[in-house]
Amino acid sequence: MAEPAAEAASVLSSSSSSWKQSKFGKAIFAILGIMLTLVTYGVLQEKIMRVPYGVNKEYFKYSLFLVFCNRITTSAVSACALLASKKALDPVAPVYKYCLVSVSNILTTTCQYEALKYVSFPVQTLAKCAKMIPVMVWGTLIMQKTYKGRDYLLAFLVTLGCSVFILYPAEADISPYSKGRENTVWGVSLMLGYLGFDGFTSTFQDKLFKGYHMEIHNQIFYTTSCSCIISLTGLLLQGHLLPAIDFVYRHHDCFFDIVLLSTVATASQFFISYTIRNFGALTFATIMTTRQLVSIMLSCIWFVHPLSWEQWIGAVIVFGTLYAKTFLKNPPQKPSLPEPTGNGATSPVKQNPV
Numbered sequence: 001m002a003e004p005a006a007e008a009a010s011v012l013s014s015s016s017s018s019w020k021q022s023k024f025g026k027a028i029f030a031i032l033g034i035m036l037t038l039v040t041y042g043v044l045q046e047k048i049m050r051v052p053y054g055v056n057k058e059y060f061k062y063s064l065f066l067v068f069c070n071r072i073t074t075s076a077v078s079a080c081a082l083l084a085s086k087k088a089l090d091p092v093a094p095v096y097k098y099c100l101v102s103v104s105n106i107l108t109t110t111c112q113y114e115a116l117k118y119v120s121f122p123v124q125t126l127a128k129c130a131k132m133i134p135v136m137v138w139g140t141l142i143m144q145k146t147y148k149g150r151d152y153l154l155a156f157l158v159t160l161g162c163s164v165f166i167l168y169p170a171e172a173d174i175s176p177y178s179k180g181r182e183n184t185v186w187g188v189s190l191m192l193g194y195l196g197f198d199g200f201t202s203t204f205q206d207k208l209f210k211g212y213h214m215e216i217h218n219q220i221f222y223t224t225s226c227s228c229i230i231s232l233t234g235l236l237l238q239g240h241l242l243p244a245i246d247f248v249y250r251h252h253d254c255f256f257d258i259v260l261l262s263t264v265a266t267a268s269q270f271f272i273s274y275t276i277r278n279f280g281a282l283t284f285a286t287i288m289t290t291r292q293l294v295s296i297m298l299s300c301i302w303f304v305h306p307l308s309w310e311q312w313i314g315a316v317i318v319f320g321t322l323y324a325k326t327f328l329k330n331p332p333q334k335p336s337l338p339e340p341t342g343n344g345a346t347s348p349v350k351q352n353p354v
Helices: 002-050 063-084 095-115 121-142 149-167 185-212 216-238 241-250 252-279 281-302 309-327
Strands: none
Touching: 002 063, 002 095, 002 121, 002 252, 002 281, 063 095, 063 216, 063 252, 095 185, 095 216, 121 149, 121 185, 121 281, 121 309, 149 309, 185 216, 185 252, 216 241, 216 252, 241 252, 252 281, 281 309
């Protein structure tokens, strides 16, 4: 009777090892994908929104046009992926739920682009680290999740560090759209809007994946298709579509920047959805931390953004807290061996849903 039990234990051990390797591989894939696409995305969006084009030093001001280009590219790629994999194009969830994610995502991206007119990219990027807070709030409201007191303490420290970084910019780092200091009420308000909408987007995506067992391409296709319609409507109502097209026609380097931006934005959407589906919204927020640190350092070097000593302190508080959160995380519990049943067989191990 000992042999079957030993064999079952051996099979379980092999299965557990294979599962860990698979999970580790998925994590590496998600991290590298997010890092490469979003660091490139960050550099390009700052260049498009803050660096003038042409001899006359014209600035590109049509942020909703960037949203439209990004979403129509992503929608086309996801449709091709669905057709290539011979999966149904039918919606898995009610269409209005896709639209909720779409509207929230458009507002998130628009706030992000518009904020660059009033705050520098390092300020904007560090402020994104505070997305832990809206993720926790929306997670409590939408997913009925509960968090420990330590999580709220860490979130408070991140907010404190972000506040210091935003409120004490270097005197030399002035927005090209404003004559005053960067810490304008409008710029901060846009970042608060970004954080709120972004937290809702990732949390509601998490709910859709778990509630409807939908494929990544299905979710991306319907949300980006809704985004295309909404952003195009906004451009037409504002009268910005033709001026934006005229701008990129006159400035070919801007056209190529937008094409590359849309390409990496499309790739990042797949990596983001992949990460949220396999690891959840809060894990996604944690993975973004290192990417944001790399993006800030690269932006400071590439676009010569000086940082005040208060900003250095704020950055240390934020990233120190986020990395402390990672090290203080409780270790995962080891899978238990199957319990022997009365007839000497083993009962199956219950698997957690991924």
